[in-house]
Structure formats: structure tokens, C-alpha cells
Amino acid sequence: MLVAVVIIALAFDYVNGFHDAANAIATVVSTRALSPRQALLMAAILNFAGAFGHVAVATTMARGLVEPEFVNRQEVILSALVGALLWNLLTWWWGLPSSSSHALVGGLIGAVAYHAGSLQDAVQWKNLVIKVVLPSIFAPILAILLAFLLMCAITWFLHLTNPRPSNVNRRFRAMQRISACLMAYSHGMADAQKVMGIITMALVTAKLQPVSPTGEIEIQLWVKFSCALMIALGTSAGGWKIIKTMGGKIFKLQPVHGFAADMTSSFLLHTTASLGMPLSTTHVITGSIMGVGASKRVSAVRWGIAKKILAAWVFTIPASATVGALTCAVIKAIV
Numbered sequence: 216m217l218v219a220v221v222i223i224a225l226a227f228d229y230v231n232g233f234h235d236a237a238n239a240i241a242t243v244v245s246t247r248a249l250s251p252r253q254a255l256l257m258a259a260i261l262n263f264a265g266a267f268g269h270v271a272v273a274t275t276m277a278r279g280l281v282e283p284e285f286v287n288r289q290e291v292i293l294s295a296l297v298g299a300l301l302w303n304l305l306t307w308w309w310g311l312p313s314s315s316s317h318a319l320v321g322g323l324i325g326a327v328a329y330h331a332g333s334l335q336d337a338v339q340w341k342n343l344v345i346k347v348v349l350p351s352i353f354a355p356i357l358a359i360l361l362a363f364l365l366m367c368a369i370t371w372f373l374h375l376t377n378p379r380p381s382n383v384n385r386r387f388r389a390m391q392r393i394s395a396c397l398m399a400y401s402h403g404m405a406d407a408q409k410v411m412g413i414i415t416m417a418l419v420t421a422k423l424q425p426v427s428p429t430g431e432i433e434i435q436l437w438v439k440f441s442c443a444l445m446i447a448l449g450t451s452a453g454g455w456k457i458i459k460t461m462g463g464k465i466f467k468l469q470p471v472h473g474f475a476a477d478m479t480s481s482f483l484l485h486t487t488a489s490l491g492m493p494l495s496t497t498h499v500i501t502g503s504i505m506g507v508g509a510s511k512r513v514s515a516v517r518w519g520i521a522k523k524i525l526a527a528w529v530f531t532i533p534a535s536a537t538v539g540a541l542t543c544a545v546i547k548a549i550v
Contacts, residue, residue: 216289216550220417223296225445228410230303231315232262232449242473242504243395248388258399259451265403266443270434271491272405276412277419277432279342279491281323285331290546292417294329298322298539302531314495318535319409320347325536326543346492354483354494355502362479362506369471370510387470394477399450401484402496407446409493414438468504476503 240254249257286292299322303315324338331337373383411434418424419432426432468476480500487494 216293217417217421217423220289220293220296221414223293223300224410224414224417225441227296227300227303227315227319228407228442228445229449229452230300230307231406231410232259232446233307233452240395240399241500242398242468242476243391245468246388246391246470246473248391248470248473249395254395255451257396258402259447261396261399262403262407262450263443263447265400265405266407266411266446267439268400268404268408269488270408270411272408272488272493273412273415273434274432275342275346275491275493276319276323276409277415278426279346280320280339281327281337282331282339283419285327285337286416286420288330289417289420290550291326291330291543292323292413292420294326294543294546295319295322295539296413297542298325298535298537301538302535306531314351314497314531315406316409316493316495316497317347317351317531319413320493321532321535322539323413324532325539325541328536329540329543330547346490350487350492350494351498354487355498358479358483358499358502359506359509361483362475362503363510365479366472366475366507366510369475373471384470387474391470391474391477394474394481397481398477398484398500401481401488403443403446405484405488405494405496407442408488410442410446411438414442468507472504472507475507476500479503479506 240249240251240258243249244251244254296319299315299318302318302321320343324334324343328334328337378386415424415432415434415438418435418438419426424432424435477500480496480503483499484494484496
């Protein structure tokens with residue numbers, strides 16, 4: 216059962232890679248700062264590197280969201296992964312940039328709640344609210360605001376210097392290659408850590424991973440490496456349906472817009488990862504794209520597409536929690 220958990224966890228990490236590849240490269244591909252092949256290679260390499268960054272998010276996933284006493288069987292962890300994986304595949308098929316992070320959180324909550332027989336007792340509600348719920352509400356709003364302000368500042372600077380439009384596009388296309396690298400690194404640092412936490416949870420349950428008296432857990436090197444490798448491989452496969460939505464359907468991006476969106480997103484993701492918040496990269500980059508679009512004019516943002524994305528955000532945790540609970544019921548009945 217432990218082997219099955221590790222395999223499914225790495226499969227989820229792979230799906231997370233191609234599902235969320237749009238987060239790292241949608242802007243740089245849509246503005247043609249990099250070709251799709253170059254962007255995928257860059258994102259795969261930097262996702263791999265980013266996975267070795269902060270481990271605070273991995274610790275949150277392993278011990279900070281549900282009560283450890285109820286995570287005492289591998290079937291529960293396996294059910295959580297299946298719930299998250301199915302929701303990710305479904306939203307990828309629809310081309311909706313939903314949150315892989317929240318799918319994993321929802322799957323974990325649903326499976327553990329079913330096993331415990333009580334949602335109230337199974338969840339560490341304070342941590343869930345502080346590290347998941349509130350960031351999921353305020354991070355997109357903050358991303359919209361920061362991207363809007365950054366874009367306004369850039370526009371003001373360009374107005375003062377009055378360069379040729381062709382020079383602006385060329386310079387920001389070059390700068391966007393740097394901002395896209397930062398975004399790809401941030402994506403790896405934020406998203407691969409979550410699967411590391413789930414695998415570590417499984418190792419603790421199997422009594423193959425010690426827990427310090429203070430509750431701290433060391434993430435083993437093979438766990439870091441395997442998660443980094445799988446998210447990099449998944450990113451290299453690309454999730455073109457979501458890339459199409461992120462790169463052009465919300466707002467028609469120019470290089471300057473892509474630069475502002477990537478810089479805003481990478482800043483927020485670095486900050487929240489260091490605080491152990493499993494923030495959704497999808498929420499942040501989507502909010503940033505809306506912010507740069509609104510700086511041009513509010514009507515420039517295709518708010519109809521934005522509403523569909525918002526609906527996917529709202530339903531992600533409840534839907535994946537339901538699938539996680541149902542999967543747990545089926546597996547426990549079989550086992």
C-alpha cells in the first residue's frame with residue numbers, strides 16, 4: 216500500500232506539472248518571447264531546481280492540515296491522492312486553470328474526514344483557515360492589485376521616456392525571459408513541495424520516517440529528488456489547453472504585460488512558500504494577468520472566462536474532497 220501511495224503521489228506530481236505548466240510559461244509563449252519548446256525546456260529545468268527550495272510547504276502538508284492521529288492508514292492517503300488526481304484530470308480536460316494545490320488539500324480533507332467519521336475532528340481548522348482559505352481569497356486580489364500598480368508604474372515610465380513601440384516590445388521580450396525563469400522556479404518551489412509532504416506523511420504512517428519531539432519532519436533526499444523529477448517531466452509534456460486559456464483568453468498579452476504578471480506572481484509565491492502556505496500558483500498568475508489587463512482598461516479583460524475560472528476555484532476543494540471521501544469508502548470496503 217505504501218508503494219501504491221508513492222506511485223500515485225508521483226503520478227499526481229507529473230499531472231501537476233503538465234496541468235500547471237501554463238502557470239510558468241503561458242505568458243512567455245503567448246508573447247513569443249520564447250518558442251513553446253524553449254519555454255517548456257526552461258520551465259522543466261527550473262521547476263526541478265525550485266523543488267529543492269523551501270520545505271515549509273511540505274511540512275504544512277505533512278503535519279499541518281489534518282490531525283495526524285487520523286492519518287494512520289495508507290488507504291486514507293491513497294484516497295486523498297486519487298481525489299486530487301481525478302479533479303486535476305477533469306479540469307485539464309475542460310481547459311480550466313484550477314488549483315492543483317487545493318485539489319490536493321481537498322482530497323486530503325475528504326479522505327481523512329471519512330476515515331475519522333467527523334469533519335470537525337479531522338481537520339486542523341486554524342491552520343486550514345490561516346494557511347489555505349485566507350490566502351486563497353486574498354492572494355488573487357493582492358495579485359490583481361500589485362500587477363495593476365506595477366503595470367501603471369511601467370506605463371508611466373514609458374510615457375516619460377517615450378521610446379519607440381518596437382523597442383519597448385524588444386526590450387520587454389528580453390526581460391520577460393528572466394521573469395519567466397523566476398516564475399518557473401517559484402512554481403517548482405511551491406508545487407513540488409506539496410507532494411513531498413504527502414509522501415513524507417505516508418512514510419511517517421509506515422513508521423519509516425521519524426518525527427522530532429517538536430513535530431518537525433525532515434524531508435528525505437530521495438523524496439525531494441523524485442518529486443522534483445516528476446514535476447519537471449510533467450511540465451516538459453505541457454498542458455496546452457490551459458496554456459491557451461491563460462495566455463490569450465483572459466487578456467491579449469504583450470511582452471510588457473507578461474513581464475509585469477510574472478514578476479508579481481513570482482514575488483508572491485516566494486513570500487508565501489517561505490511562510491509554509493500551500494498557495495495556488497494558478498490563482499496568483501491568473502490574478503496577475505487580470506491586473507495587467509485592467510491597467511489598460513477594465514473591459515480589456517474577458518470577464519466571462521474569468522467567471523468560469525472562478526467557478527472552478529470555488530468548487531475545487533469541495534469536489535476533490537467528495538471524490539477523496541468516496542475513494543476512501545471504496546478502498547476501505549475492498550481492503
